[in-house]
Structure formats: structure tokens, C-alpha cells
Amino acid sequence: MGCPNVGKSVIFSRLTGVNVVSSNYPGTTVDFTRGTTFISGEKFELIDVPGTYSLEATSKAEEVAQTMLQEADFVINVVDATHLERNLYLTLEILERKKPSIIALNLWDETKHLGITIDVAKLEQALDVSVITTCALCGTGIRELASKVGDAEPSKTIEPMSEEDRWLKVGKIIRDVQVVQHRHHTIRERITDATVKPTTGIPIALLVILFMFLFIITLGNAILDYLMDPLFYGYYGPWIVGVVNSFAPSGLLHDILIGTSTLESLDFEQSLGILTTGLYVPFGLVLPFVITFYFILSLLEDLGYLPRLAILVDTGLHKLGLHGAAIVPTILGCGCNVPGALATRILETEKQRFIAMTLMAISVPCMAQSAMIFAILGRYGLRWILIVYSTLFVLYIFLGLVLKRLIKGESPELLLEVPRYRKPDPVTLLKKTWSKAYGFLAEAVPFVILGIFIVNLLYVFGIIDVLSAVFSPILTAVLGLPEGAIVALMLGILRKDLAIGMLLPLGMSPQQLTIACIILATYFPCIATFVVMLRELGVRDMLKAAGLMIIVSLSAGIIMRAFLIGI
Amino acid sequence: MVENQLRNTDPEGGGVPLTSLLPGERARIVALGHGKGQQHHFRTMGLMEGKIVKLIATQPARGPFVIDIEGTQIAVGRGMARHILIEKL
Numbered sequence: 001m002g003c004p005n006v007g008k009s010v011i012f013s014r015l016t017g018v019n020v021v022s023s024n025y026p027g028t029t030v031d032f033t034r035g036t037t038f039i040s041g042e043k044f045e046l047i048d049v050p051g052t053y054s055l056e057a058t059s060k061a062e063e064v065a066q067t068m069l070q071e072a073d074f075v076i077n078v079v080d081a082t083h084l085e086r087n088l089y090l091t092l093e094i095l096e097r098k099k100p101s102i103i104a105l106n107l108w109d110e111t112k113h114l115g116i117t118i119d120v121a122k123l124e125q126a127l128d129v130s131v132i133t134t135c136a137l138c139g140t141g142i143r144e145l146a147s148k149v150g151d152a153e154p155s156k157t158i159e160p161m162s163e164e165d166r167w168l169k170v171g172k173i174i175r176d177v178q179v180v181q182h183r184h185h186t187i188r189e190r191i192t193d194a195t196v197k198p199t200t201g202i203p204i205a206l207l208v209i210l211f212m213f214l215f216i217i218t219l220g221n222a223i224l225d226y227l228m229d230p231l232f233y234g235y236y237g238p239w240i241v242g243v244v245n246s247f248a249p250s251g252l253l254h255d256i257l258i259g260t261s262t263l264e265s266l267d268f269e270q271s272l273g274i275l276t277t278g279l280y281v282p283f284g285l286v287l288p289f290v291i292t293f294y295f296i297l298s299l300l301e302d303l304g305y306l307p308r309l310a311i312l313v314d315t316g317l318h319k320l321g322l323h324g325a326a327i328v329p330t331i332l333g334c335g336c337n338v339p340g341a342l343a344t345r346i347l348e349t350e351k352q353r354f355i356a357m358t359l360m361a362i363s364v365p366c367m368a369q370s371a372m373i374f375a376i377l378g379r380y381g382l383r384w385i386l387i388v389y390s391t392l393f394v395l396y397i398f399l400g401l402v403l404k405r406l407i408k409g410e411s412p413e414l415l416l417e418v419p420r421y422r423k424p425d426p427v428t429l430l431k432k433t434w435s436k437a438y439g440f441l442a443e444a445v446p447f448v449i450l451g452i453f454i455v456n457l458l459y460v461f462g463i464i465d466v467l468s469a470v471f472s473p474i475l476t477a478v479l480g481l482p483e484g485a486i487v488a489l490m491l492g493i494l495r496k497d498l499a500i501g502m503l504l505p506l507g508m509s510p511q512q513l514t515i516a517c518i519i520l521a522t523y524f525p526c527i528a529t530f531v532v533m534l535r536e537l538g539v540r541d542m543l544k545a546a547g548l549m550i551i552v553s554l555s556a557g558i559i560m561r562a563f564l565i566g567i
Numbered sequence: 568m569v570e571n572q573l574r575n576t577d578p579e580g581g582g583v584p585l586t587s588l589l590p591g592e593r594a595r596i597v598a599l600g601h602g603k604g605q606q607h608h609f610r611t612m613g614l615m616e617g618k619i620v621k622l623i624a625t626q627p628a629r630g631p632f633v634i635d636i637e638g639t640q641i642a643v644g645r646g647m648a649r650h651i652l653i654e655k656l
Contacts (some may be wrong), residue, residue: 003611053611083639086613114638163603167610180637196633196640197590197624311642315630323644324631413644414631417612420639 320400
């Protein structure tokens with residue numbers, strides 16, 4: 001365990017090996033990771049405890065950290081050597097609990113060019129536990145750390161003390177063991193400063209966002225056009241149609257498996273078969289964009305750019321009852337609303353969390369949804385995509401302004417450490433991208449297939465006709481959509497990307513598609529997001545949020561109808 | 568010396584708010600105001616009495632301050648920055 005941003009997760013993954021991912025922004029490891037490791041033949045279970053500055057439980061993350069410490073047999077305390085003074089407070093608190101402990105003095109390599117000298121032997125003496133210097137990113141010191149874990153002992157010299165005394169003790173240890181040389185501003189620091197000064201920082205931020213957007217669109221489209229489409233249409237399609245036709249040339253099973261696809265007219269978008277549309281939507285249309293999104297997000301994350309962005313947007317977000325740090329869950333939400341909703345835990349008050357989650361559920365479409373919006377509206381021109389996103393953006397601002405005044409509670413100010421820029425490690429970067437993309441597939445494929453299966457059943461049993469008749473007054477009279485759109489709205493609760501795909505067979509005009517996309521984005525979160533929000537907000541607040549969603553969605557739909565189609 | 572500074576954190580102890588600094592200026596923190604909770608929070612972020620800070624940037628429209636303290640940059644909301652009392656160097 002240790003403070004945020006000290007490299008706990010990297011050390012953790014070095015010790016445990018496979019399939020563990022570290023993140024650079026605070027708060028995201030509240031859902032902790034567990035892993036096992038073998039050290040000199042003995043099996044240990046390791047837990048990556050969420051980062052915390054102290055054990056006085058003032059936030060959820062700190063509570064979790066405290067409980068975990070109580071249950072642990074031994075503690076590896078990861079300490080940032082470049083910020084020893086700040087980190088030692090937590091170290092003392094841990095040692096006071098008398099658990100066998102060992103200290104990993106991480107980021108040791110960086111102390112040299114920062115002009116910091118630490119006397120490790122003296123530090124060991126003062127704390128009475130082993131201190132191992134490590135560099136998690138390059139891997140030095142990790143083996144030694146592992147070999148010493150077995151011999152970890154509780155500190156005999158550190159006794160429980162008051163908060164005041166703890167700070168004094170920290171000060172005393174620092175004076176004994178650390179020497180900091182004064183250095184002049186380097187060029188690297190000047191560039192670093194440029195990204196937080198408003199005159200240079202705001203243009204840089206706009207460029208970064210523009211680049212991010214272009215990168216996702218261009219590379220995503222390239223993967224779709226040159227890899228996924230040739231694979232699906234050239235190889236997979238003919239093969240699967242042949243296979244299914246060989247044992248089920250027609251009938252219910254044939255329709256559920258490959259829908260209306262035939263060898264002559266392969267149709268992955270509208271055929272509604274589990275093995276055609278069901279695989280093409282997640283693998284073909286969405287995955288290329290999900291991969292590129294997570295790649296660029298992980299890159300910005302590992303570089304340490306996101307906190308800078310938080311500073312620049314802080315003033316604006318304050319007007320919406322949030323503060324700068326809320327940009328992190330929002331950007332995560334652009335990938336998938338589930339981690340986005342979880343990341344709102346970095347916000348301090350319930351008011352902020354409610355606003356951030358509600359705004360996200362209503363006006364931040366996930367990457368899967370965005371990919372489908374691009375795929376479907378893109379063929380009619382960029383204009384329609386822009387209409388959808390500007391509407392969502394206006395809703396975000398408008399709702400935020402309203403909610404800030406409506407919701408009781410506090411919106412505290414920003415107090416955020418801005419980590420130094422770090423060089424991203426390509427292997428970690430790729431690992432991270434892969435694990436996020438894999439997470440998407442594991443989540444999306446079963447739900448998309450289930451969704452298509454349900455649609456098939458609904459059609460077979462004629463339930464669609466009944467539902468269409470019931471909802472047609474709202475859909476056709478009020479929103480100007482064909483009554484068949486009810487299928488999309490129903491599936492939207494399962495998965496939004498599939499729901500947008502369901503709009504295709506309805507033969508709608510671009511105006512109607514635009515309205516439908518806006519409604520699908522806003523009216524309700526998908527089931528996965530709903531479950532997380534329910535857990536995070538509680539039943540009452542979730543009901544409030546859901547009510548807002550329906551009102552906002554209907555109003556936006558009606559206004560856009562008047563705007564685009566006329567009354 | 569540090570002992571005295573730690574105990575003597577009442578705002579009357581002198582100093583002007585951090586908000587009076589201009590970008591590029593340096594100052595020594597003399598007191599942290601407003602409640603134990605906030606004081607503790609400040610200290611865990613490395614903002615401690617006796618430390619030298621430098622103002623890197625301020626954001627327009629009453630946005631946050633970005634300060635450098637021993638090589639770490641911290642963004643502090645303007646209201647909070649008012650509770651950090653300093654002595655210009």
C-alpha cells in the first residue's frame with residue numbers, strides 16, 4: 001500500500017506477473033486487484049490497496065485501505081522517494097499498527113536528477129524495518145524486494161502517536177536522512193509549465209483533444225476498412241453461411257443463427273443473426289474504435305496529462321457544480337460509462353458524484369455507441385454526427401447548470417497533485433490497451449448475442465407488433481419516429497451499440513436517425529451502467545437520476561423533432 | 568523551529584494569503600488555516616509550514632492556482648488558496 005501515484009500498481013504487477021494493470025490517476029483502484037506470487041517456493045496472495053495519503057478514513061478509498069490493512073499478514077509499503085516527506089506520514093501510521101512491514105522506496109532512479117539524496121541505512125534505522133530501493137518501471141530492486149518479503153518484521157521503535165507528533169516525527173526523520181540540492185529550472189520544466197499556464201495550456205489542450213479525436217476516427221476507420229471488413233465479407237461470411245446452410249437451410253434455427261444473410265447477399269448489419277450481426281457489431285464496427293480510444297487514453301494517462309486538463313477545465317466545471325477532477329470520469333465515460341461511473345469516486349461529495357454520474361449517463365455516449373453513431377450517420381454526412389454531439393454537449397452544460405442549483409450539498413474546490421510527466425512504457429501501454437479491449441469484448445459479445453436472440457423471439461411471437469402499437473402514439477406522433485423504433489429503445493437497455501444498429505432496418509431519414517440517436521443516448525443507461533450507478537447512488541438517487549433522464553430525453557427529442565422535421 | 572511553526576498555525580500569526588502571489592513569485596508558508604481536517608489534507612499533499620512555494624500559473628475567471636512545492640506541482644482552488652498564509656520572499 002502507499003500514497004496515490006507512487007507506482008504501487010506497477011510494483012504489484014511486477015511481483016505478480018500477469019494480467020494486472022496499473023493506472024496513473026488517483027482513485028481508480030478502489031476496486032482493488034488481487035494476485036498471487038511465489039517467493040522462494042512459498043505462495044503469497046498480494047492485494048493492490050487503493051492509494052491513500054493517510055489511514056484516517058475520510059473517503060471510501062481510505063476506508064477500504066484501512067480494512068485491508070487490518071486483515072493483512074504483512075505490508076509492502078510503497079514510498080515515493082522523490083516525495084519522501086509527504087509519504088512518511090502514511091508509513092508511520094502503517095508501522096504503528098505493528099504489522100510485519102517492508103518498505104519499497106520507489107522512483108529511486110528519479111531522485112538523482114532531482115538532486116535528492118536519501119540515506120537509506122539511516123532511514124532503516126529510524127523506522128526499524130527493511131527499506132529496499134526500487135525502480136518499478138525498469139524493474140530494478142524488485143527481486144530483492146521479493147526476497148525480503150518473507151523476513152518482514154514489525155517495527156519495534158515506532159509506537160502509536162498523535163497526529164501532531166507524527167508530523168513532527170516525519171520532520172525529524174527527513175532532517176536526518178534527506179538532503180535536497182537546489183536546482184534551476186530546466187527546459188523540461190519550462191515545457192511542463194506551459195501546459196498549465198492558461199495562455200499556452202488551453203491551445204495545447206485543444207490540440208490534444210483534436211489529435212485524440214482524429215487519431216481514433218482515422219485509425220479506427222482504417223482497421224475497419226482494411227482489416228475487419230475484408231475478414232468478415234471475404235472469409236468469415238461465406239464460410240459461416242455455408243456451414244449453417246449445411247445443417248439448417250431454413251427455418252427458425254437458420255434465422256436465429258445467420259438471419260437473412262445468404263451467400264449472394266452477405267449482410268452483417270441488418271440480417272439480425274447471432275453469428276452475423278451478433279459478431280459483426282462488436283468485432284467489426286465497434287472494436288477498432290474501442291482499441292484506438294483506449295490506446296490514446298492510456299497514453300495520455302501514463303504521460304500524466306489528465307491532471308493538467310483537470311486544471312484547465314476546473315473553472316468551467318465549477319459552474320456545473322463539479323470541479324476539474326471530474327474531467328477524468330467524463331473522459332473514461334467516453335470509453336465506457338461503467339468505469340466512468342466508478343471513477344466518480346475521486347470526487348469528494350455526494351452532490352458532485354450525483355451530478356457527474358447523471359450528466360455522464362445522459363450526455364456522454366460510450367465508445368461503442370459512438371462507433372455505431374459514426375457508422376450509421378456518417379453515411380449521410382458529417383453534419384448529422386455534429387448535430388447529435390452538439391445536442392449532447394448543450395444538454396451536458398444546461399443540465400449541469402440546473403443541477404448545480406437544484407441538488408443540495410457542497411461542491412468543494414480542487415486540490416490536486418499534478419504528477420511529473422513520465423515516459424510511457426510501451427509494453428505497459430499495450431498491455432493496458434489490450435486488457436481494456438478484452439474487457440469490452442467480454443462484456444459486449446454475450447449481451448449483443450443475447451439481444452439479437454431476444455429480438456428474434458420478439459418477432460417470432462409477434463410481441464413486437466403489440467409493443468409497437470402501444471408505444472406508437474409517443475414514437476410517431478410526438479417524436480416523429482417509425483413505431484418499429486421501439487425495438488431499438490428496448491434493446492438500448494441491454495446495449496446501446498446494438499440498439500443503434502437496430503435503427504438501420506427501419507429505413508429512416510437522416511433526420512429521424514439523428515433524433516433516434518439522441519434519444520437512445522439520453523433516455524436510460526445500459527444495464528451494466530445502471531447496475532453500477534444503482535450501487536453507487538442508492539435507490540433514491542438512482543430514481544431521481546432516472547426521472548431526469550426520461551424527462552430530458554423526451555424534451556430533447558421533441559425539440560429536435562420540431563427543429564429537424566417540423567411539427 | 569519546525570516544532571514551533573507546527574503548533575502556531577492560527578491565522579493571526581501573520582502572513583498574507585497565497586492568492587496575493589503573482590506567477591513566478593516565491594514565498595514561505597507560515598500558516599495553514601481553517602480546521603483540522605483541511606490542515607491535515609494540506610499537509611498530506613506536502614503543503615507544510617516552513618515550506619517554500621512558487622506560483623506557476625493562475626487560471627482565468629477565478630480558476631485554481633498551480634504552485635510548485637519542492638518540485639511537485641499542486642493545483643489549489645482559489646478559496647482554499649486563501650487559507651494558505653504566506654510570507655513573500
